[in-house]
Amino acid sequence: MGLMTGKRAYNWYISLVAASCMVLYGYDTSVYNAVQGSKHWVAYFNKPNTQTIGAVNTAYTVGAIVAGFFFGGPVADYFGRQVGMAVGCVLVIIATLIQTFSPRGNIGCFIGGRVIIGLGQGLALTAGPIYIGELSPPEIRGTIMSFCYWVNYACSKHTRTLGEWDWKMAVIFQLLVPLVILAQLWAIPETPRWYIQHDNRIEAARASLYRVRDTDQEVEDEILVIREAIEFEKEAISSNYSALWKDKSVRKRLLLAFILNAGQQITGQGTLNTYSTIVYKKVFKDASQIALINALNATFGILFTLNATWTVDRFGRKFLFITGAIGMSICMLIVATAETQTPSPNGTKTVPVGISIVFLLFLFAFFYKPSWGATTWIWTSEVFSMNQFFPTFLNNCGFYAFYMFAGICGMLAAFVWFFVPETKKISLEEIDVLFGGSNHVEKGADLVGADDAHHARLESIAIDGDYKGGAQVREASTGTQGTTIVR
Known part of the structure; x- marks a missing residue:
């Protein structure tokens, strides 16, 4: 595992920010579960029957599926993973206010809030895992989801004092997670793969990686592997969503994922x-x-x-x-x-x-x-x-x-x-092999002129008699001969 360096700590920090998008789902589920135990919530919406209670949850599911299937991927791919997370959080905030302040007896307004919160979570839940998979360690979630239940338990002990706020309190605390995420998004980098996919912005990708990797070699190796995979995908498969039906291995993976x-x-x-x-x-x-x-x-x-x-x-x-x-x-x-x-x-x-x-x-x-x-x-x-x-x-x-x-x-x-x-222990760029597809990294190595598909070659040079190496000796692998890194 190695020592916990400053960059590794920062790596975990950005992972937790992105992973918080998954907490949005857990907290929302907890909220809706909790309010069903409130007599005030039941009375506020005129004692909804089991079909209506199911419909309230279905509304969220419909919103999440629509956003996840049709908008989450394109938004994260075109505008960036950070934008996808941010837009999702804003929608969750709007939906939380709609649910909390729904007019008495108007279950339709509450259901409308559930649809919007589903849309927001569909966007954020798509962008968050992509971000983690491309840049960060595995996610951790759950603390704030349990916090909701403890808020509800505290409210359940003071139902007479709180009145209708015994359920509104649990709902409005849903603002906490998206506000925390929005406040932190400015401090985390966009993923290097997104930068390279959009106009081959190697320097931006390198700058992103230098914030989370400890050595020049790690950065250049990862840049090289990403470039190789993307070049192969462009040449042999497709750089857009048509790959879902053109590539047999992707179709198999999609089916298994579903x-x-x-x-x-x-x-x-x-x-x-x-x-x-x-x-x-x-x-x-x-x-x-x-x-x-x-x-x-x-x-x-x-x-x-x-x-x-x-x-x-x-x-x-x-x-x-x-x-x-x-x-x-x-x-x-x-x-x-x-x-x-x-x-x-x-x-x-x-x-x-x-x-x-x-x-x-x-x-x-x-x-x-x-x-x-x-x-x-x-x-x-x-x-x-x-x-x-x-x-x-x-x-x-x-x-x-x-x-x-x-x-x-x-x-x-x-x-x-x-x-x-x-x-x-299989990298994202090489996982196609498991499903009968080609190794994108090895196939892409020829397209970018790499001698070694997995390792960029760093070369030290002397300038004015002074040795220049490490972080000072690098040059983007932007040309066809991308394995020699010299500045």
Whole structure:
């Protein structure tokens, strides 16, 4: 790992700024889950039924899918990753104000805010992971998501004093994350790949890399590899979105990414993030007790997610996907059996059964967070969701719905075992090889005139008798003979 140098620390800093875009999703999910437990929110919007509650979440999903599919990529590619994150944050701020100050009884206005927040998150969630993948270490998220649940728990203990602000307080805190991101964006560089893709701005790409890499050799090697890959993509494939259907390896990767992300959504964790409040209402009656469970679950979720930082590269993505899916499947089977096959005196479960269900759902999160929760982000951003029909499903079928999640998790484990290749320690520019495509770096080396596809050659020179080397001896690999770096 090496020592924590100033540039490595800065590298982590810019990663956390970009990773905060992912927290936008987690916090929003937490907010909507939390407000469903507020009697004031239910009364404010005239006791919405299960279909309406599902429609509120569907509105967000529609906005996120539209932005993620049709606008996120083009905005991040044309205007830059920073602009994509910034525009997404601004939309989230606008949507938060709309939701907080929706007129009484006007659920349509609240739903409109959910659509806009989906659009904003679709843009930010597309740009953030791209930024991290091109410039920074793996992301860390979750702290502020759990903060929402603790805010909600605090509010649930003072509902009489706060009145309608018991839910508005949780919603308006959603302003915190996008404001923090916007305040930090000016301090982080654009990615070098974007600079080279746009008018071959080698010097700008070099300046960006020098802010996050420790040596000249690291910078020039990375510049060379990026140039080789981009040149090959232009010559042999395409520099635009037509590559999605022209290149067989890209088509295969896209299909696998869709299935993995759809799988992430239908494991049951996304549903629990949004609807755990109404799930726990079938087990517990006290609203503040449910809020406390949600807060603890979110806090433990942070610790569980951190497991990914040491397991992803040690055991590989495939191992985590399979182990996580099997563990989740077993947990769901036991949860469904414990709830459906035990008595419910006075309409709720006994304390031992309730504690068992909570423990098993926490254990489910233990398996989910470092595997399908964190590892799936390596493949692509979330685009699919089944959350819109879960409230009605739960209302009609109860905890038998969890048998479905158990079966889904088992099938996901089998799918990964047979179809998903391991991507551990493979660079973005060379990952096509795993899917039957060409090595963009090696193929592009001939196009840029490189002797060694992976290493630029630094040469020291003497000027006026003084040795000039290191950071002072470099020249952009802008010409066809891009491997000799001399200034």
